Amino acid sequence: MRTPSYWFTDPDKPNWRARLLAPFGWVYGFGTARRVAHADTAYRASVPVVCVGNINAGGTGKTPTTIALAQRLIAQGKAVHIVSRGHRGSEEGPLLVEERQHGAALVGDEPLLMAAFAPTWIARDRVKGVQAAEAAGAEIILMDDGFQNPSVHKTLSIVVVDAVKGFGNARCIPAGPLREPVSAGMKRADILLTIGHARAQGLFKQRWSDEINCPHATGRLEPLQTGMDWQGMDVLAFAGIGLPEKFFATVRDLGANLLRAEALADHQPLTDALMKRLEVEAAALGAQLVTTEKDAVRLPDSFRRRVLTVPVRLELEDWSAVDAKLARILAG
Structure with a gap:
C-alpha cells in the first residue's frame, strides 16, 4: 500500500478526503481503544x-x-x-x-x-x-x-x-x-x-x-560506511519501504546522481519480471541499480550481485x- 498524500496535510486544515473519511477514522480509533483495553x-x-x-x-x-x-x-x-x-x-x-x-x-x-x-x-x-x-x-x-x-x-x-x-x-x-x-x-x-x-x-x-x-x-x-564512493554515480534507485522518499533523499545526500526513483509498495515482491524491467531502464539511462537493505533480501538470486545496497544504521x-x-x- 502506498501512503495517501492527504494523510500528511496540515492537521488544522484537513484535506477534503480526510474530512469525508473522518467518521471511519473514529470507528477505527474506537476499535483500537477497545482492543488495547x-x-x-x-x-x-x-x-x-x-x-x-x-x-x-x-x-x-x-x-x-x-x-x-x-x-x-x-x-x-x-x-x-x-x-x-x-x-x-x-x-x-x-x-x-x-x-x-x-x-x-x-x-x-x-x-x-x-x-x-x-x-x-x-x-x-x-x-x-x-x-x-x-x-x-x-x-x-x-x-x-x-x-x-x-x-x-x-x-x-x-x-x-x-x-x-x-x-x-x-x-x-x-x-x-x-x-x-x-x-x-x-x-x-x-x-x-x-x-x-x-x-x-x-x-x-x-x-x-x-x-x-x-x-x-x-x-x-x-548510511553505513562501506567504502563505496557514491559521488557522481548515475543511479536508478528503487525502494519498497513505508516511505520510499526517505531512501531516495539518502541516495542524493551520498552524492549520487539519481536519474530515476521507483517507489514500490511496502514489502512488494521483487519478481524476475519487475527486476528485468528495472534493469532494462537502468541500462538505457547508463545507471546502476540501487536499493535498500530491506529490499535487498527480497531480490531474486540472479540479481543480488547486480544491485548495490545502501545500508543505514540508527x-x-x-x-x-x-x-x-x-x-x-x-x-x-
Whole structure:
C-alpha cells in the first residue's frame, strides 16, 4: 500500500478526503481503544519485553531501531531475542529465522534482516513467539511492532515516529495515518523516539510538543560506511519501504546522481519480471541499480550481485534516556 498524500496535510486544515473519511477514522480509533483495553489479561513473560512500535501505520523506522537496541544490549552481554509477526503470507510460526536457509517470502523481509543481528522469531501469535524466545534462553525480548496488540505485557514501550512526517494530519485510518489518536498512544508510551535531521526534529517539537508526556529521544539514520564512493554515480534507485522518499533523499545526500526513483509498495515482491524491467531502464539511462537493505533480501538470486545496497544504521543524539529505562527493567 502506498501512503495517501492527504494523510500528511496540515492537521488544522484537513484535506477534503480526510474530512469525508473522518467518521471511519473514529470507528477505527474506537476499535483500537477497545482492543488495547484488554491489556490486563496480557501474557507476562519471565524476562523483560521491549516493544518497538508506532502510532503511525508503517514507515517510521522500527526495524533500524530494533537493530540498534539489539546491538547495544548485546554489547552489554545480554542474550537478546527479537520477536516479529512477519507479514501477510509469511510462515505462521513460531519459527526461528535462519538467514541462510529461509527466504523473505517465507519469513518476511524485516525478520530476515534482523536475524543477522540477533536470534529472531516470527509468530502470528505473539504470545507463542515470546514463549519460544523465553524457552530458547532470551534474557530480554525486543518485540518488533505490536504496540496496539494487548496479548503480551510490555515492560517498556518505545514509540517511533518519522520527524518529517510527524503524526500527519492527526487522524486515524483511513482519514489519516494513525492507528489510534496521538493522545491515547502517548499515554502508554515510555519513550518517544523521533528519527530525522535537525530541522525536522525542530519542526516536530514545535508542532507536537504538547502531546509529548514521556522522555523524548532523537536520532537519525546514517548510511553505513562501506567504502563505496557514491559521488557522481548515475543511479536508478528503487525502494519498497513505508516511505520510499526517505531512501531516495539518502541516495542524493551520498552524492549520487539519481536519474530515476521507483517507489514500490511496502514489502512488494521483487519478481524476475519487475527486476528485468528495472534493469532494462537502468541500462538505457547508463545507471546502476540501487536499493535498500530491506529490499535487498527480497531480490531474486540472479540479481543480488547486480544491485548495490545502501545500508543505514540508527544513530541516537543521546542514549541516556533509553539506557536509563533499559537499566531499570533489566535490574528487575
